[in-house]
Amino acid sequence: MDALKTIAQSSMKETMPEINIGDTVKVSVKIKEGDKERIQMFEGTVIAKKHGGISETFTVRRVSHGCGVERVFPVHSPNVAGVQIVRSGRVRRSKLYYLRDRVGKAAKVKEQIR
Secondary structure, eight states, X not given: OHHHHHHHHHTOOSOOOOOOTTOEEEEEXXXXXXXXXXXXXXXXXXXXXXXXXXXXXXXXXXXETTEEEEEEEETTOXXXXXXXXXXXXXXXXXXXXXXXXXXXXXXXXXXOOO
16 A cells, blocks of 8 residues: 555646635646647636645636536646636635525635735
8 A cells, every 4th residue: 555655646746826715717738629639718717626635636616607616636747738827716615516695796705815
């Protein structure tokens, strides 16, 4: 079991910024179309994080054309090219699933002043 942990830790990325719940982030995702590869941005609010070593993930939500879209990104995936933090949010919960039921300005997260 220790061998698996050392392999997992050696393959982890260390260039990821510290992502917190409520932050608005831009995730650069590599998309493969045929033999071409491009990078697409996905901007939204981090509503959840799932810890678990090599299988750690974070969920980003945004509203696109009036429809809510959520994507789950593995932190250590080679398809995630990078994460940029746009603004930090001030929240009091670890999961922001209640934002799914809110519309418009009610679905906004207050900005944390640092």
